[in-house]
Amino acid sequence: MPTVNRREFLKRSAVATGALATAPMLIRIPPSPGEQPVTRITRTLGRTGMKIPIVSMGVMRADNPALVRAALKAGIVYLDTAHGYQKGKNEEMLGELLKEYPRDSFIISTKVPPEESQEAFLEKLDISLKRLRMDHVDILYLHGPSSREATLDPVMLGTLQEAKKSGKTRFVGVSTHKNEPEVILAAAESKVHDVVLASINFKQDHADQMKEAIAKAAEAGIGIVAMKTMAGGFFDRDKAKPVNCRAALKWVLQNPNVTTAIPGMTTFDQLADNAAVNQDLAFTEEERKALVQGEAQGGLYCNACERCVPGCSKNLPIPELMRAYMYAYGYGSPALGRELVTINGLQPNPCADCRTCTADCVKGFDLKERIADVSRLAAVPEEFLA
Ligand code: SF4
Ligand code: SF4
Numbered sequence: 001m002p003t004v005n006r007r008e009f010l011k012r013s014a015v016a017t018g019a020l021a022t023a024p025m026l027i028r029i030p031p032s033p034g035e036q037p038v039t040r041i042t043r044t045l046g047r048t049g050m051k052i053p054i055v056s057m058g059v060m061r062a063d064n065p066a067l068v069r070a071a072l073k074a075g076i077v078y079l080d081t082a083h084g085y086q087k088g089k090n091e092e093m094l095g096e097l098l099k100e101y102p103r104d105s106f107i108i109s110t111k112v113p114p115e116e117s118q119e120a121f122l123e124k125l126d127i128s129l130k131r132l133r134m135d136h137v138d139i140l141y142l143h144g145p146s147s148r149e150a151t152l153d154p155v156m157l158g159t160l161q162e163a164k165k166s167g168k169t170r171f172v173g174v175s176t177h178k179n180e181p182e183v184i185l186a187a188a189e190s191k192v193h194d195v196v197l198a199s200i201n202f203k204q205d206h207a208d209q210m211k212e213a214i215a216k217a218a219e220a221g222i223g224i225v226a227m228k229t230m231a232g233g234f235f236d237r238d239k240a241k242p243v244n245c246r247a248a249l250k251w252v253l254q255n256p257n258v259t260t261a262i263p264g265m266t267t268f269d270q271l272a273d274n275a276a277v278n279q280d281l282a283f284t285e286e287e288r289k290a291l292v293q294g295e296a297q298g299g300l301y302c303n304a305c306e307r308c309v310p311g312c313s314k315n316l317p318i319p320e321l322m323r324a325y326m327y328a329y330g331y332g333s334p335a336l337g338r339e340l341v342t343i344n345g346l347q348p349n350p351c352a353d354c355r356t357c358t359a360d361c362v363k364g365f366d367l368k369e370r371i372a373d374v375s376r377l378a379a380v381p382e383e384f385l386a
Helices: 006-016 065-073 085-098 118-132 154-165 180-190 207-219 245-253 268-277 285-295 318-330 334-343 367-379
Strands: 042-044 051-053 078-080 107-112 137-143 169-176 195-199 223-227
Touching: 065 085, 065 268, 085 107, 085 118, 107 118, 107 195, 118 137, 118 154, 137 154, 137 195, 154 169, 169 180, 169 223, 180 195, 180 207, 195 207, 207 223, 245 268, 245 285, 318 334, 318 367, 334 367
Parallel strands: 078 107, 107 137, 137 169, 169 195, 195 223
Antiparallel strands: 042 051
């Protein structure tokens, strides 16, 4: 584990990526006078060759540029956003802030959802680049496919290749929070993707399958980035039982095949907590206990396993609704929850005329109650939640 200051760290990364003709030099702004050298754990992101700290930043819900600036100062190098986050405002905020920084001093990814045609996808990418005030991103993800078929869709594969060829992105990948092992293996098979961004956390019932798929993908040269690492941040809707976030993040990063994680951050306390993991991955006794206790609790995180879906008389998109519930209560973002509820065309309380719920959740969630609760968001005007 090398001890370096920020500038030296990024210079060394540049040497590590030197074999890639497309890799820019990473030269960081000098450390503040009197800044102490720090110890930082870094890993290489698969075949991209980019060497980055194990903790990065999910910017999705952040709207305070000072927080992103503080993250960069704390040694975070990689920032993740998406075309759809905050209806474009997230990318705009980053564009406004990052224009102050040399382009080669940070790594940024964005995500564009699958489109019917290459033109439609690339049009969205151009909008994202305009908002970001950049001529290229470092990683472009196809946002959110949940099957092998969707991951290997020839139109989207060709589109990602075209985006790379035109220089609008250095590397391409796929992001997924459903059927992750299938998508990870498909990406490894594609020979097109360089990176996979996937939900990975200690509450996943399919953790063993995930580990196996991640190992195979890593062997094939795919860089693995983890999201949803906090499993919703709380075990209950009243936020009385918080997840031990350091423990959760360490659990994910204890897998050496996971290069980095992008926990979503909205506060300076969260930043301090997460950035500390960049310097120390060892569990404390308290963190170990928190994980063991947490595994036994129901929580807010849905595996998206779809085992409940066949039992639902109305064929509701239950995994998406459970994710909306997690966003509303765990993340404290009803606006994000509402977005998912409305995308799925839900009306308030679609379960009202079911006398008994015939859909069973493997985690024991009371689906009828949670759906009645979260579907109320469909009736709230968007501007009230912005
Ligand atoms: S109560 Fe809701 S989730 Fe349960 S079966 Fe009826 S519609 Fe489906
Ligand atoms: S609600 Fe339960 S059964 Fe349904 S997808 Fe989520 S974890 Fe699986």
